[in-house]
Amino acid sequence: LGINGKTTDKTQNITFSNNPTDPSKNIIQAEFISVTEDGSISTQATGKKEVGDKAKGIVTIFNNDSSPKTLGKETTITSSNNLGFILDKSVTVSSASGDIFSGTTPGKANANVTADKIGQEYNLPSSTKFTIGGNTTIAAKNDNAFSGGTKKEVTVVSKDDITKLLEDLPKSLEGKAKDDLSKKVSGDKVLLPVFISKDVSRKDFDKDTGDEAKQVTLKGAVNFEGIAYKKSDAANFANELLKTSISADLTVDPDNIKVQVKDIKENKNKEVNANITIIGTLVPKI
Numbered sequence: 263l264g265i266n267g268k269t270t271d272k273t274q275n276i277t278f279s280n281n282p283t284d285p286s287k288n289i290i291q292a293e294f295i296s297v298t299e300d301g302s303i304s305t306q307a308t309g310k311k312e313v314g315d316k317a318k319g320i321v322t323i324f325n326n327d328s329s330p331k332t333l334g335k336e337t338t339i340t341s342s343n344n345l346g347f348i349l350d351k352s353v354t355v356s357s358a359s360g361d362i363f364s365g366t367t368p369g370k371a372n373a374n375v376t377a378d379k380i381g382q383e384y385n386l387p388s389s390t391k392f393t394i395g396g397n398t399t400i401a402a403k404n405d406n407a408f409s410g411g412t413k414k415e416v417t418v419v420s421k422d423d424i425t426k427l428l429e430d431l432p433k434s435l436e437g438k439a440k441d442d443l444s445k446k447v448s449g450d451k452v453l454l455p456v457f458i459s460k461d462v463s464r465k466d467f468d469k470d471t472g473d474e475a476k477q478v479t480l481k482g483a484v485n486f487e488g489i490a491y492k493k494s495d496a497a498n499f500a501n502e503l504l505k506t507s508i509s510a511d512l513t514v515d516p517d518n519i520k521v522q523v524k525d526i527k528e529n530k531n532k533e534v535n536a537n538i539t540i541i542g543t544l545v546p547k548i
Contacts, residue, residue, distance in 0.1 A: 271541040272503050278454075278534040283495040285502035290495055293451065294532070296487040297442040298463060299435040304479040305427055309420030311472065316377040317384035317411030319404055321347075321392060325355035325369040327399040339375065339392040339402055346378040347392070355400065373402075377411055384411040419469045419478045427467070427480040432460040439486035451490040456523050458534050459487045489534060496521060500540045511547055518543035 278292035321339065325331045332354040338346050356369035377384035385408050392402040439457070447453050464483040469475045497516035504514060520541040527535045 268544045269541055270504055270508060270544060271539055273537060273539040274503055275535065275537050276499075278489050278491065278536065280532070283492075283499060285499050290491050290499055292489045292491050292534070293447075294458075294487060294489060295443055295446045296485055297439055297446070298483050298485045299439050299442070300481075300483050301431055301435045302479060302481045303427055303431050303434050304477050305423055305430070306477050307417050307419045307423055307469075307475045309418040309423065309472070310415055311418045311474070312380065312413055313416050313474070314380035314413035315410050316380050317386070317408045318374065318376050319347075319386070319406065319408030320372055321375055321402040321404045323353065323355050323371050323373055323394070323400065323402045325371075325400050326358050326366070328357050330357050330369065331355045331397075331400055333373075333394065337394065338378065339394050341386055342391045342393075343386075345384055345386070347375040347384075348378055350374040350376055377408075380411065381413040382411050385409055416474045417476060419467075419471050419473050419475050421471055423478050424467065424471060427478065428462055428465070431462060431465075431480055431482055432484045432486075435484050435486070436460070439484070440488075443486065443488040443490075447490045450494070451492055452496065452521075454489045454491070454521065454523055456526060457486050457488055458526055458528055459485070461485050491521075493517070493519070496540070500542045503540055504542055508544055512544045513547045514542035515545045518545075 274288060276288040276290055279289050281289055281291060283289060283291045323333070333349055333352060335349055335352045337349045340346055353371050353373045355371040358366045358368045360366040386404065388404055388407050390404055394400050394402065444453050461484065462482055463485045466481045467478060469478040493516050496519050497514055500514045500519055522539040522541070523536045525537045529535060
């Protein structure tokens with residue numbers, strides 16, 4: 263009896279199913295059980311975003327053409343240092359007056375403009391010159407400096423932060439889920455040490471992607487699904503699986519079977535395929 267206590271193992275692709283255990287078809291009958299766990303988890307926000315205000319000001323538009331010019335709202339004018347500004351509303355500039363002998367005076371009109379982007383660099387000094395498209399008979403200039411342009415970098419919630427929370431919430435609840443699933447398993451059954459699924463079934467973030475924040479919190483619920491199987495089914499399966507490699511006077515101790523599971527895949531028939539390694543402790547047949 264010196265062999266008593268020796269272990270042996272074998273790996274096999276099997277199906278956990280509602281159908282009866284059938285070692286010849288590599289089926290182990292299983293009970294599918296689930297629990298839902300509530301939890302909350304936070305992470306530091308890691309996104310960066312530039313925020314600020316757009317500079318504003320007034321320009322005088324000069325028209326040197328013999329006919330009036332109307333510039334529509336949102337027409338872009340460009341400063342001599344190549345910054346864009348947009349007209350707040352449409353404006354009509356009268357034609358030039360006078361003639362070649364008395365001299366011509368361009369038509370003039372004032373217009374409010376707003377920078378097309380945020381930033382201090384749009385706070386232009388007075389007497390900056392502006393072009394309007396490729397038009398050579400019309401141009402603009404500001405009598406007073408522009409102001410109000412600001413820019414700073416702030417920390418915001420990134421997509422990666424949201425993804426991290428959705429990954430971390432199930433992990434943080436695994437221990438509780440295993441305990442609660444175990445409580446649902448009756449005496450002659452054993453819970454597999456892995457989940458076949460863990461889905462976030464409810465999620466509530468206290469911040470959205472792009473919101474300025476130091477941290478973001480997820481409160482949610484995760485649905486965990488597990489599998490339980492009968493010890494006797496595992497013993498029968500183990501004996502069938504191992505019988506070619508153990509002598510006829512030995513059998514597998516039903517209370518000393520370890521099942522290791524990898525590569526779990528749920529299929530459409532509400533069955534689960536997995537690679538399992540059965541480790542059995544051999545005892546003499548009585």
